Amino acid sequence: MSETNTPVADVSSPPPTPVPKSGGATLTQAVIVCVGLVALLALGLAWQSQQRLRQTEQELVRRQETSQSEANIARDQARQAQDQSRDTAAKVALLDARLAEVALQREQLEVLMQSMTRSRDENVVGDIEASLRVAMQQSSITGSAEPLVAALSQADERLARYKQPRLEGVRRAVSRDLDRVKAVGVVDISSLTIKLDEISRQIDELPLLAVAQAARDPNPPQSSTTRAAKRGTVAAIGAAPAASAASEASWWSRAWDDAGDKWDQLSADVWREARGLLRVTRIDHPEAALIAPEQGFFLRENLKLRLLNARLALLSRQFDTAQGDLREAQAMLDRYFDGRSRKLAITAELLRQVQGQSRQVTVPRPDDTLAALSAVAR
Structure with missing residues (x-):
């Protein structure tokens, strides 16, 4: 704001009046001077107050403009916040709806998984029982424990891969039966x-x-070689004392000995054949x-x-x-x-x-x- 010039009162001294020559004139002048000073002081105070008021008005106008702009900004932000809250509420409602759908799907999925798990366990139990029944029939037919041992071993391996806590009791039972069947000696x-x-x-x-x-012949006949060896042994025993007599033997004695040997051999052969005709055993x-x-x-x-x-x-x-x-x-x-x-x-x-x-x-x-x-x- 531009400053306005305020007319200043003319404080010039009044026209001279005749001063009385007494003491009352001096008092009047002193009063006048005091009144003038008070007027000057009041005029300064008024001017200072006017300046302060003008500054206050300017500060008020500036603050009002600032407040107005801040209010406009706040109004815009409030509108934006209201819009955002409205969008957020819509999104929250949508998320709630989707969360409800997800919860419903999760419940359905859990029910489906439980049903599938139960059906899988039932399938495993059914397969193991069927294989054991077939192995028992084969063992009863063949009399061997090999089919039952093979079926129990396969069931143990399958349960070990399955790792279902619900079937741990079945696995322990399979291990006990497997040890008992293996302990049986098979043919x-x-x-x-x-x-x-x-x-x-x-x-x-x-x-x-x-x-x-x-x-089998308990008394085999002696051959001619054996008899000759025996005679040779006997002759060797009596060779020393009869050496001189043997040197003096004639040719006819040697011929007689040869004929005796042939006769002994012939009689031995005849006796062996005759004895073979009759045996007592x-x-x-x-x-x-x-x-x-x-x-x-x-x-x-x-x-x-x-x-x-x-x-x-x-x-x-x-x-x-x-x-x-x-x-x-x-x-x-x-x-x-x-x-x-x-x-x-x-x-x-x-x-x-x-x-x-x-x-x-x-x-x-x-x-x-x-x-x-x-x-x-x-």
């Missing part, structure tokens, strides 16, 4: 069949009792000694058939039938073959080993695993 059918094949191969080399009795089974040579072939073939029947019975897990055939084969070996033969002793030992190992083995049932599977499936 090695392959080794038994190999031994039976070896026995069948040795049948053709075993000596029959009839042939062995004919070949002890035979526990007379029918074994009466077997003709052509019947020995059929005897061996019948024995091989017995062993073959025993082999087939072992392969089909019919251990009672196999034991019967093996007993018959052992009886035939003891009755018709020479018991002094070393080959027969080896064959009989193999046959006894097969008899001792051919036994029925009861494979234990995996009852713990089946009970655990039933408990989980409920």
